[in-house]
Amino acid sequence: MKVITRFPPSPTGYFHIGSARTALFNYLFAAHEGGEMRMRFEDTDTARGKKEYEDDILEGMRWLGLLGKKQAAVWKQSERTGVYRGYIKQLIEAGHAYEAEAATDNPDKKVVRFKNPNTTVTFNDLVRGPVSFDTGELKDFIIAKSVDDPLYHLAVVVDDHEMGVTHVIRGEDHISNTQRQILILVALGYGRPAYAHIPLILAPDRSKLSKRHGAVSVNEYRRQGFLPHAFVNYLALLGWNPGTEQEVFTLEELVKVFSLERIHKSGAIFDKEKLLWLNHQHSKRLTDAEYAGLLKDFTDADVSLLPVSLIKERARTFGEATELIKSGEYDFLAEKVGYEPHLLLKGAKTDAATAKKHLKEVETLLIDVSEKVFVSEEIKNVIYPYATEQGRSTVLWPLRVALSGREKSPDPFIIASLIGKEVTLRRIESALSHLSTL
């Protein structure tokens, strides 16, 4: 039988990372089994639902790569009240439900209560094993505000059945809802889906993750410049593990190895540091061209002549890359560099005269390097023996500052190759005249 899972968010807030992980597990399991994940909006609560939230969820799902082109249409419960009305009537006629006085303000309205058979409901949770409830405590719970106004539990059961859902994979917070849903489903004569309740994502203090703990919406991570695959990779590792020591996965790789049996039972704290590390790993696996393309789409900084391989190595996210660029780290690529002359000697542990001598020698060595082979390895080959002989810091520090204008920068060979022979020589000349003033 074809596996069908579902992702049924309620559009009452922005796409939450906990929601995203639930969607991911549903996606991974379905894809692994060759089935499919269906999506619907549980928007029976018209007072709280917003179109804006629906769009945010959809956008986030697309970004994460969990919403394929061949995705079936997204159902909306608000458009299916007619369908639910039929089932509510059916339940009432069969004696499984009845209309009753509303407890609140409106005396004309009758709520629909489910007639609780007061039994023990046991289901075999695919993550936790057998779980049972004595349903008596539920009393005759309300399944619809009126015949025309269904509530969550009724709508879920009907939709899961009509969608052909075989596996309900959802957050642990739904575990006690399962008994109500099984009761309704039995009354309707439906077969049971399999249930798997996954642990929750927790804040650092092990409380429920909320806005006060920082970024909790998926699109915030997108705005911070995370890679969707890295984000998905991290989410998958919260509460699940492959059983091997592999940690870096693409979505496709996750699909291959995912299984419900390896879902952990207890809640997991969201650790942004590890996410950052994973994102860096994914960044480094991108080709320079891929990285440059994505960075360009992300940032408003000028990336036209940036040394992508350097940034990729250094920044963990596109957000960090942007900061790096804006901090002036790569300003040496521009025509002019400005710096305090003293900086030329700061890390050189030598005096102006010596530094000057070394720079002159380096200049002489570089003049002999042809433009055609003015690449970092070649430049290093030419300068390094001399630097080693004279004391590297006394030669390389002034040279690096001459070329970069900064205390911290990539090495001078790389910079020289990036700015070219002509600019390199010009900057050395400029440094020489600075040194003369000291």
Next chain:
RNA sequence: GGCCCUAUCGUCUAUCGGUUAGGACACAAGCUUCUCAAGCUUGGAAGCCGGGUUCGAUUCCCGGUAGGGUCACCA
């Protein structure tokens, strides 16, 4: 509070009765290095407590404790 779920390094986790309790993030030190990163090596760091069962329990059972979830005319 009732009901339900859970409990291994600071964090994410491996272990399906016998292990020097493994890996990763973070942290520290070292190596590399002109600087900053990256990289490499090394290190510190864990079975909530108490009973059982067993030749032997982190692992199985019970109790306690702690944390979480849930008790809507929300989902």
